[in-house]
Amino acid sequence: MRIVVDAMGGDHAPLAPVSAVCAFAAEHPRVSFTLVGSAAAIRGVRADLPANVEVLPAGSVIEAGEEPVQAVRRKQDSSLVLAAEMVADGRADIMVSAGNTGALVAAGLLVIGRMHGIDRPALAPVLPTFDGRGVLLLDAGATMDAKPQHLLQFAHMGAVYSQYVLGVKRPRVGLLNVGTEAGKGNQLTKATYDLLARSNLAFIGNLEARDLMQGTCDVVVCDGFVGNVVLKLVEGVGLGLFNVLRDALTTNLRAKCGAILLKPTLKPLFKRFDYSEYGGAPFLGVQGGCMKAHGSSNQRAWYAALAQSVRFVEQDLLRKMSAALSEAGAE
Amino acid sequence: MRIVVDAMGGDHAPLAPVSAVCAFAAEHPRVSFTLVGSAAAIRGVRADLPANVEVLPAGSVIEAGEEPVQAVRRKQDSSLVLAAEMVADGRADIMVSAGNTGALVAAGLLVIGRMHGIDRPALAPVLPTFDGRGVLLLDAGATMDAKPQHLLQFAHMGAVYSQYVLGVKRPRVGLLNVGTEAGKGNQLTKATYDLLARSNLAFIGNLEARDLMQGTCDVVVCDGFVGNVVLKLVEGVGLGLFNVLRDALTTNLRAKCGAILLKPTLKPLFKRFDYSEYGGAPFLGVQGGCMKAHGSSNQRAWYAALAQSVRFVEQDLLRKMSAALSEAGAE
Numbered sequence: 001m002r003i004v005v006d007a008m009g010g011d012h013a014p015l016a017p018v019s020a021v022c023a024f025a026a027e028h029p030r031v032s033f034t035l036v037g038s039a040a041a042i043r044g045v046r047a048d049l050p051a052n053v054e055v056l057p058a059g060s061v062i063e064a065g066e067e068p069v070q071a072v073r074r075k076q077d078s079s080l081v082l083a084a085e086m087v088a089d090g091r092a093d094i095m096v097s098a099g100n101t102g103a104l105v106a107a108g109l110l111v112i113g114r115m116h117g118i119d120r121p122a123l124a125p126v127l128p129t130f131d132g133r134g135v136l137l138l139d140a141g142a143t144m145d146a147k148p149q150h151l152l153q154f155a156h157m158g159a160v161y162s163q164y165v166l167g168v169k170r171p172r173v174g175l176l177n178v179g180t181e182a183g184k185g186n187q188l189t190k191a192t193y194d195l196l197a198r199s200n201l202a203f204i205g206n207l208e209a210r211d212l213m214q215g216t217c218d219v220v221v222c223d224g225f226v227g228n229v230v231l232k233l234v235e236g237v238g239l240g241l242f243n244v245l246r247d248a249l250t251t252n253l254r255a256k257c258g259a260i261l262l263k264p265t266l267k268p269l270f271k272r273f274d275y276s277e278y279g280g281a282p283f284l285g286v287q288g289g290c291m292k293a294h295g296s297s298n299q300r301a302w303y304a305a306l307a308q309s310v311r312f313v314e315q316d317l318l319r320k321m322s323a324a325l326s327e328a329g330a331e
Numbered sequence: 332m333r334i335v336v337d338a339m340g341g342d343h344a345p346l347a348p349v350s351a352v353c354a355f356a357a358e359h360p361r362v363s364f365t366l367v368g369s370a371a372a373i374r375g376v377r378a379d380l381p382a383n384v385e386v387l388p389a390g391s392v393i394e395a396g397e398e399p400v401q402a403v404r405r406k407q408d409s410s411l412v413l414a415a416e417m418v419a420d421g422r423a424d425i426m427v428s429a430g431n432t433g434a435l436v437a438a439g440l441l442v443i444g445r446m447h448g449i450d451r452p453a454l455a456p457v458l459p460t461f462d463g464r465g466v467l468l469l470d471a472g473a474t475m476d477a478k479p480q481h482l483l484q485f486a487h488m489g490a491v492y493s494q495y496v497l498g499v500k501r502p503r504v505g506l507l508n509v510g511t512e513a514g515k516g517n518q519l520t521k522a523t524y525d526l527l528a529r530s531n532l533a534f535i536g537n538l539e540a541r542d543l544m545q546g547t548c549d550v551v552v553c554d555g556f557v558g559n560v561v562l563k564l565v566e567g568v569g570l571g572l573f574n575v576l577r578d579a580l581t582t583n584l585r586a587k588c589g590a591i592l593l594k595p596t597l598k599p600l601f602k603r604f605d606y607s608e609y610g611g612a613p614f615l616g617v618q619g620g621c622m623k624a625h626g627s628s629n630q631r632a633w634y635a636a637l638a639q640s641v642r643f644v645e646q647d648l649l650r651k652m653s654a655a656l657s658e659a660g661a662e
Contacts, residue, residue, distance in 0.1 A: 130574075130575055141509060144516065144517035145518050178472060178475070178556060178559040178560065185475065186475035186476045186554075186555075186556040187475075209559075209560040209561070209562075210564065210566050210570075214571070224509075224517075225520070225557070226556070226557060226560060228540075229509065229560070229561065230540075232539055232540035232541040233564055233565070234564070235541050236539075236540060236541030236542060236544060237544060237565060237569070240461050240544055240545070241569075244461055245600070248597060248600050249596070254592050254593075255593055257589075258588075258589040258590065258592030258593035258596075260589070261586065261589030261592065264585070265579045265580070265582050265585075266579060269576070
């Protein structure tokens with residue numbers, strides 16, 4: 001098994017990905033790794049790479065603000081495109097990048113290509129839940145205008161990923177909607193409800209956004225526009241509240257003393273909402289492994305994304321998704 | 332001016348609406364009020380109503396779980412339908428209810444009817460922001476499948492409401508989207524962007540969900556599906572975090588001491604996210620005043636909703652929205 005890692009993507013690159021890959025590689029001697037990026041930058045972080053880590057030099061980097069499709073087309077020598085080519089050629093089983101999400105999606109589609117039986121791909125991050133288990137949300141931004149059959153495919157892919165990579169026995173699938181009753185929603189969700197209800201999935205029905213973080217289901221589907229809004233809103237509200245709280249805890253001496261007393265109680269609480277505990281977001285629906293690590297991934301988050309990548313390959317996820325989709329189509 | 336209040340809607344009815352109306356009426360002797368509901372229940376809360384408060388007996392109540400359109404059609408003698416009829420007949424200028432939101436929307440459309448020049452109506456709650464000023468979100472659930480011109484109309488109605496009822500001088504209008512750059516989004520938001528950019532509104536461009544609560548704009552538009560998801564997600568995340576926090580603050584003696592020290596700092600903070608500070612959500616686009624008070628409105632929240640209703644009528648908002656829409660159409 002070979003994992004190819006974009007050493008140049010993300011806020012803490014190349015330090016975080018290079019350090020994480022080296023530490024992870026030492027613990028997983030039977031897995032091979034390729035770090036793609038500036039050889040000098042990679043050697044700058046670690047001069048002595050483990051025996052199972054090789055370097056593939058890249059001539060450029062796709063930056064965070066670049067227009068995805070153009071960037072992928074123009075920067076053929078970028079770390080991201082070279083990583084995707086390794087997966088497309090079968091030289092690597094899965095790629096991982098913490099860089100530009102849109103560019104990862106574009107590289108997945110243009111370089112690796114769509115999976116047979118999938119009309120539209122989906123990005124599937126794990127959203128934090130109050131019980132700390134998390135919920136797989138798809139699509140989080142790859143397919144803006146989705147049709148009911150796309151959401152059904154998302155549900156099948158998400159259920160397979162949840163079961164075999166995240167270890168959920170029989171993943172409960174929910175449809176993000178504006179009410180819990182059947183018949184609620186817009187044209188898309190009304191039609192999707194019927195498809196999911198007739199499927200072989202453990203469909204629990206509509207899920208309202210207020211219950212999204214309550215841990216009532218394991219996989220939740222929606223179109224990429226709604227999913228992206230949800231993902232960013234949760235990030236925004238979470239970050240905003242914690243900032244406001246942090247400021248409050250240091251306003252004066254009294255508050256500071258209170259904060260010290262509360263630290264052991266609050267710390268595990270904050271941890272439950274820490275993205276680095278939940279790992280990466282697979283880009284599902286392309287003919288190869290493709291994992292997005294959070295843009296601000298630290299070494300811990302990288303570790304989680306690498307572990308999920310190993311499971312993705314070990315579990316032969318592409319084949320299992322394919323099987324689930326053709327079984328569903330044959331019903 | 333006459334305000335008609337559904338005395339039976341909401342979690343704390345009839346106590347909260349009846350008490351709030353009586354207190355508010357005493358302070359606003361030139362405004363007349365009608366309380367619609369069970370006369371016995373209303374008299375049970377206050378036997379001696381102020382001179383400017385009358386009672387209109389209603390034979391039934393539309394409950395929270397009822398299917399909106401059916402309920403409005405069948406329960407012609409319900410407090411909600413009778414209140415809407417008063418507005419439709421011109422016997423009252425505006426109605427306020429904290430009951431079933433879907434039924435309020437249905438009553439607004441079926442009994443009061445659409446405003447001239449409006450294709451689809453919108454529900455416009457104020458979302459909390461970290462700076463405590465709030466942002467008007469529309470549509471929050473009335474129009475599930477919206478077209479670009481509907482969102483443009485929402486923007487005009489929202490801007491008028493923000494200016495004349497909420498007192499924002501030149502409301503900044505944002506389009507909820509998945510990226511800040513023009514050209515981002517789904518078919519709906521891409522087309523809406525062009526309409527807003529060409530309008531006479533103070534359009535600030537796309538707004539990402541992570542910045543929604545940062546107070547960077549005063550009015551934000553989206554379709555009713557997305558708006559409802561946003562509204563419920565903010566409620567869910569806020570409530571969930573506060574519950575988790577409250578539990579944490581009482582786990583043990585040490586945490587309790589910390590909580591006591593932090594109370595003066597945290598209390599004003601929590602207040603900024605308290606819906607009762609932000610008042611009601613107008614149902615815009617119907618030919619009459621129609622205000623939704625939050626379902627769990629306490630007397631304070633009712634007070635805010637009543638004050639906004641007075642401003643709505645005083646400012647002659649229907650005429651101003653009409654003027655803004657025809658001016659926009661004539662551009």
